[in-house]
Amino acid sequence: MEAVRSHVAAHLREHIALLDRLVRHPSVAAQGRGIPETAAAVQALFVAAGASVERCELPGAAPAVLAVFEGRTDRTVLFYNHYDVQPAEPLNEWTVPPFEVTARDGRLFGRGTSDNKGDLVSRLAALRALRETAGGLPCRVLFLVEGEEEVGSAHFGAYVAQVRDRLRADVCLWEYGDRDPKEQLHILAGCKGMCYVELEIQATARDLHSSLGALVNGAATRLTWAIAGLRDATGRVLIPGFYDAVRPVRPQAAAASRVLADDDGLRASTGADRFIGGRSGAAAMEALLFEPTCTVCGFEAGYTGAGMKTVLPRRALAKVDFRLVPEQDPAEIAALLRRHLDAQGFPECAITRMTAERAFQTDLGHPVVPMVVEAAREATGRQVALFPTSPGTGPMHVVGHPLGVPILSLGTGYWGCNVHAPDEHIRVKDFEETIVMIAHVLERLAAS
Amino acid sequence: MPTLREIARAQTAPALDRLRTLVRQPSVAATGEGIAECAALVRRTFEETGARVSMHRHNGASPIVIAEFDGARDRTLLFYNHYDVQPADPLNEWTSPPFEPTVRDGRLFARGVADNKGDLTSRLAAILALREAHGRLPARVKFFVEGEEEIGSVHFGSYVERHREALRADACIWEFGQRDLKERLQITLGIKGICYVDLEVTATTRDLHSSLGAIVDGAGNRLAWALASLKDPSTGRVLVPGFYDRVREPSARELAATRDIPFDEAELMQLFGVSRFIGGVTGFDALLRLLYQPTCTVCGLETGYVGPGSKTVLPRRARAKVDFRLVPDQDPHEIARLVTAHLERLGMGVSVTVLGAERAYRTNLDDPFVALVAGVAHEATGREITLYPTSAGTGPMYDLGSALGIPIASVGGGYWGSRGHAPDENIRLADYEETIYMMARIVERFAGLP
Numbered sequence: 001m002e003a004v005r006s007h008v009a010a011h012l013r014e015h016i017a018l019l020d021r022l023v024r025h026p027s028v029a030a031q032g033r034g035i036p037e038t039a040a041a042v043q044a045l046f047v048a049a050g051a052s053v054e055r056c057e058l059p060g061a062a063p064a065v066l067a068v069f070e071g072r073t074d075r076t077v078l079f080y081n082h083y084d085v086q087p088a089e090p091l092n093e094w095t096v097p098p099f100e101v102t103a104r105d106g107r108l109f110g111r112g113t114s115d116n117k118g119d120l121v122s123r124l125a126a127l128r129a130l131r132e133t134a135g136g137l138p139c140r141v142l143f144l145v146e147g148e149e150e151v152g153s154a155h156f157g158a159y160v161a162q163v164r165d166r167l168r169a170d171v172c173l174w175e176y177g178d179r180d181p182k183e184q185l186h187i188l189a190g191c192k193g194m195c196y197v198e199l200e201i202q203a204t205a206r207d208l209h210s211s212l213g214a215l216v217n218g219a220a221t222r223l224t225w226a227i228a229g230l231r232d233a234t235g236r237v238l239i240p241g242f243y244d245a246v247r248p249v250r251p252q253a254a255a256a257s258r259v260l261a262d263d264d265g266l267r268a269s270t271g272a273d274r275f276i277g278g279r280s281g282a283a284a285m286e287a288l289l290f291e292p293t294c295t296v297c298g299f300e301a302g303y304t305g306a307g308m309k310t311v312l313p314r315r316a317l318a319k320v321d322f323r324l325v326p327e328q329d330p331a332e333i334a335a336l337l338r339r340h341l342d343a344q345g346f347p348e349c350a351i352t353r354m355t356a357e358r359a360f361q362t363d364l365g366h367p368v369v370p371m372v373v374e375a376a377r378e379a380t381g382r383q384v385a386l387f388p389t390s391p392g393t394g395p396m397h398v399v400g401h402p403l404g405v406p407i408l409s410l411g412t413g414y415w416g417c418n419v420h421a422p423d424e425h426i427r428v429k430d431f432e433e434t435i436v437m438i439a440h441v442l443e444r445l446a447a448s
Numbered sequence: 449m450p451t452l453r454e455i456a457r458a459q460t461a462p463a464l465d466r467l468r469t470l471v472r473q474p475s476v477a478a479t480g481e482g483i484a485e486c487a488a489l490v491r492r493t494f495e496e497t498g499a500r501v502s503m504h505r506h507n508g509a510s511p512i513v514i515a516e517f518d519g520a521r522d523r524t525l526l527f528y529n530h531y532d533v534q535p536a537d538p539l540n541e542w543t544s545p546p547f548e549p550t551v552r553d554g555r556l557f558a559r560g561v562a563d564n565k566g567d568l569t570s571r572l573a574a575i576l577a578l579r580e581a582h583g584r585l586p587a588r589v590k591f592f593v594e595g596e597e598e599i600g601s602v603h604f605g606s607y608v609e610r611h612r613e614a615l616r617a618d619a620c621i622w623e624f625g626q627r628d629l630k631e632r633l634q635i636t637l638g639i640k641g642i643c644y645v646d647l648e649v650t651a652t653t654r655d656l657h658s659s660l661g662a663i664v665d666g667a668g669n670r671l672a673w674a675l676a677s678l679k680d681p682s683t684g685r686v687l688v689p690g691f692y693d694r695v696r697e698p699s700a701r702e703l704a705a706t707r708d709i710p711f712d713e714a715e716l717m718q719l720f721g722v723s724r725f726i727g728g729v730t731g732f733d734a735l736l737r738l739l740y741q742p743t744c745t746v747c748g749l750e751t752g753y754v755g756p757g758s759k760t761v762l763p764r765r766a767r768a769k770v771d772f773r774l775v776p777d778q779d780p781h782e783i784a785r786l787v788t789a790h791l792e793r794l795g796m797g798v799s800v801t802v803l804g805a806e807r808a809y810r811t812n813l814d815d816p817f818v819a820l821v822a823g824v825a826h827e828a829t830g831r832e833i834t835l836y837p838t839s840a841g842t843g844p845m846y847d848l849g850s851a852l853g854i855p856i857a858s859v860g861g862g863y864w865g866s867r868g869h870a871p872d873e874n875i876r877l878a879d880y881e882e883t884i885y886m887m888a889r890i891v892e893r894f895a896g897l898p
Contacts, residue, residue, distance in 0.1 A: 216725065218745060222681075275663040288660070298752030
C-alpha cells in the first residue's frame with residue numbers, strides 16, 4: 001500500500017489535470033448538452049488506460065460505456081459511475097467558473113467534481129497506480145458508465161441487459177460516498193426506490209370568480225385535500241396496501257440504525273429541530289433508512305403574485321415523491337395511489353408517472369461486505385459507518401438484482417460538497433485518499 | 449315641449465362622447481397606469497357641466513373625485529362610481545384595441561365601458577337631462593368617484609370616515625347593474641364581505657433533498673394539511689372554530705325576495721364545467737348558499753418545483769392565498785384572528801397575513817327607497833325586475849352604508865354579455881340610452897315628483 005500511496009502523491013497533479021479535462025465537458029443530461037462528446041472522452045480515457053471498450057447505444061438515449069481491464073486473478077470488481085452532471089444553474093451563485101476545475105483552499109471546484117467525475121477519475125487513477133507499482137492489476141475490473149443518472153437512468157436497465165453476460169463480478173462498487181462532519185467514512189450497501197408522480201386536477205372549465213367558491217370547490221382546494229389525505233403527521237402513508245410488500249427490517253440492519261443514530265448530525269444536515277412524529281435516535285435513523293416516504297416536492301395553482309386576486313383556479317398541479325423500500329414495486333404503488341384517490345373522491349385527479357425505481361439492499365452477511373469495510377478503514381485510517389441503505393435513490397436494483405452481486409458505495413465526497421448546488425467541490429486530500437483506498441480494496445479483493 | 453324621455457335620448461350622443469374620451473384614457477389601478485390623468489379628466493368632465501367638484505388624495509392613494517349638483521330640495525341622492533379599470537390583459541384576446549372605443553353590432557367595446565365608466569357617464573347624462581327638463585335639479589345629487597375599486601377600495605373606509613358630513617345623503621345608487629339572459633333587470637341591495645389572507649409556511653432553513661422527507665415534513669406537506677383543515681370536503685362547511693358564530697340568517701323578507709330570483713342551475717353548471725355543486729346542493733338551496741353562506745376558497749398555491757420532469761426537493765417554503773367571503777355580521781378582522789388561532793392549534797407553523805378585509809352589507813328590503821327604485825326601473829324600462837338582497841361578490845358598500853346609515857341600491861347599464869374584467873368588455877347602446885332615462889326618473893321620483 002505504501003508504494004501505491006507514494007505513486008498517488010507523486011502523480012496527483014496529473015490526476016487533477018485528468019479531472020479538469022472531464023469537467024470541461026459540460027455534460028448536462030437535463031439540458032442534453034455535451035453528452036455524446038463526453039461519452040467519447042470517457043471512452044478515450046479507458047482506451048488510453050488499456051481497457052477493451054464497448055460503447056452501448058440505444059435510440060434517443062445517452063450512450064453508456066463498458067470498459068474491461070484484465071487482471072492477474074479472475075476476481076472481478078464492477079464499478080458503476082456516470083459522466084452526466086446536474087445543470088450549473090443558478091450561475092450567479094458560483095464563485096468560480098462551473099465547467100473547469102479551480103483549486104482553492106485545498107479543494108477542487110467545478111460541476112461534476114464530486115458527482116460523479118471525481119469518483120470516476122479516482123478509480124482510473126487507482127488502476128494506474130496499481131499497474132505502475134505492481135506491473136498489472138491484481139483482479140479484473142469492469143466499468144459501466146452511464147450518462148443519464150441525473151435524469152433518472154431511464155435506459156440503464158436496458159444497457160445492463162445488453163451487456164449482462166460480460167458483467168459477472170464479485171462485487172460492484174457504486175458511484176459515491178461521503179465523509180461526515182465527524183470525518184467518518186460512509187459506505188452504503190443499498191438505496192431506496194422511488195415512485196415520483198405528478199398530480200393534476202382540473203376542477204372547472206375555466207378560471208372562475210372566487211365568489212363562486214360558495215358553490216364550486218376550485219382545483220386548488222381539491223388538490224390540497226387530495227394531498228393532505230396521502231399521509232398523516234406521524235409519517236404514516238394512508239394509501240391502503242402501501243405497506244403490504246414492506247418486509248420487517250432485518251436484525252442486522254436494525255442494529256445498524258442503532259449504531260448510526262445521530263440526531264445532532266441529522267439536525268445539522270436538515271436544519272430541523274424536530275423529526276416527524278417526534279422520532280429521535282435509532283427511531284429517526286430507522287425511518288430515514290427503512291421507512292417509505294410521501295413528500296410533496298412542489299405544487300402550484302391560481303394566483304401567487306403580490307396582493308389579492310379573487311380567482312377560483314381551474315387547474316392545480318403537484319409533484320409527489322414516494323421513496324420506496326425493498327419489495328415495493330413503483331408501478332404497483334402508482335396503481336394503489338389511483339385506487340386511493342378514486343376512493344377518496346378524487347377520480348378527476350390525474351396521475352402522471354415520472355420516475356420509477358426499485359429499492360435495493362445488499363445482504364450485509366455477504367463476506368465481501370466486511371472485506372471492503374476493513375480495506376477502506378486500513379487505507380484511510382478513518383472510522384467507517386456502514387449504512388445498510390442510503391435514504392436516497394439510484395439504479396442499484398437494475399444491477400444488483402439481475403447480476404445477484406453485492407453492491408457497496410464509497411468514494412471521494414464529504415459532507416460539504418455542495419452536490420447539485422453552486423460551488424460543487426471535493427477536498428484534494430479526500431481525492432488522494434480515495435485513490436489509495438480504491439487500490440487497496442482491489443488488492444484485498446484479489447487476495448480474498 | 450319635449451318629454452324627459454326625448455331629452456334623455458338627445459343626451460345619449462354627447463354622453464357617449466364623454467364615455468369615449470374617458471375610456472381612451474387607461475386607468476389601471478393594479479399598475480397605476482393613467483390613474484392621475486383619468487382622475488383629472490373626470491374632474492374636468494364634471495366641471496364642464498357646472499358641478500361643484502373637489503378632488504381628494506391622501507396617503508398616496510388614487511384621487512377621489514366628489515361632484516355636487518344643487519337641487520330644488522335638500523333631499524340628496526349619492527351616486528357611487530369608480531374611474532379605475534381592470535388590466536386589459538390578455539391583449540391578444542381583444543377583437544379591437546382595449547383603449548380604443550369601437551362600435552360593432554350596436555355595442556360599444558372598450559375596457560371600462562361596462563365597469564364602470566359607462567355607468568358614470570350615463571348618470572351624469574341623466575342629471576343633465578333633468579336640468580334641461582326642469583331648469584334646475586329636483587333634488588341634490590352627489591357623485592363619489594374613486595380610483596381603487598379594482599384593487600379592494602383600500603382607502604375608501606378611512607375617506608368616508610373623515611368626510612362623513614360632505615357625503616351626507618338620503619340614499620345611494622351603487623355602481624352597477626345588469627340585464628340577465630332573460631332580459632330582466634337586476635337590482636342588488638347588498639354585498640358579501642371578504643377576508644383575504646396570505647398563508648406561508650417556512651419548514652426548514654433551506655431546500656432539502658427529498659429523501660429527507662422520511663424525517664422532516666417539508667413546507668408543501670404542511671401547507672396542504674393546513675389548507676385541508678379549513679373546510680370539510682363533503683359539505684363545504686368551514687371548520688375554523690367560531691367562524692359561523694356571527695352569521696346572520698337571511699330574514700323572511702330576504703328569503704321571499706330570493707324566491708323570485710331566477711336561478712338556472714343546469715346553465716350555471718355548464719358554464720362552470722361541473723356536474724354538481726358543493727355538498728350536492730341543488731335548486732333553491734344552491735341559491736341560498738351562493739347568497740347567504742360564507743365561503744373559504746384557495747385562490748393560489750405555490751411551493752417547490754413544478755417544471756417539467758421530476759425534481760426531488762423538499763421545499764423550505766410554501767405559500768397560499770385564501771379568500772373567505774363573509775356575510776353580515778361577520779367581522780373580517782375577527783375571522784382572520786380565528787383562522788390564525790385555528791392554524792396555531794394545528795401546529796404546522798403557518799403564518800397569516802391579511803391582504804383584504806371588508807364587511808358584508810345588506811340594505812333593509814323594507815326601506816321605501818327599495819320599492820321606489822324597483823318601481824321606477826320597471827316603469828322606465830318596461831323590464832321585469834329581479835331584486836337581489838345581496839350579491840355573491842364584494843365591494844365597499846358597508847363602509848358607506850353603515851357610516852351614513854342610508855339605503856343602497858345597485859342598478860345600471862350592463863347586460864349578461866358585458867364581459868366585465870375580461871377581453872371584449874362591452875355595453876349595448878340601447879341599454880345605455882335606457883339607463884340614462886331610468887336614472888333621470890329615479891332622481892325625479894326620489895325628489896317626490898310624480
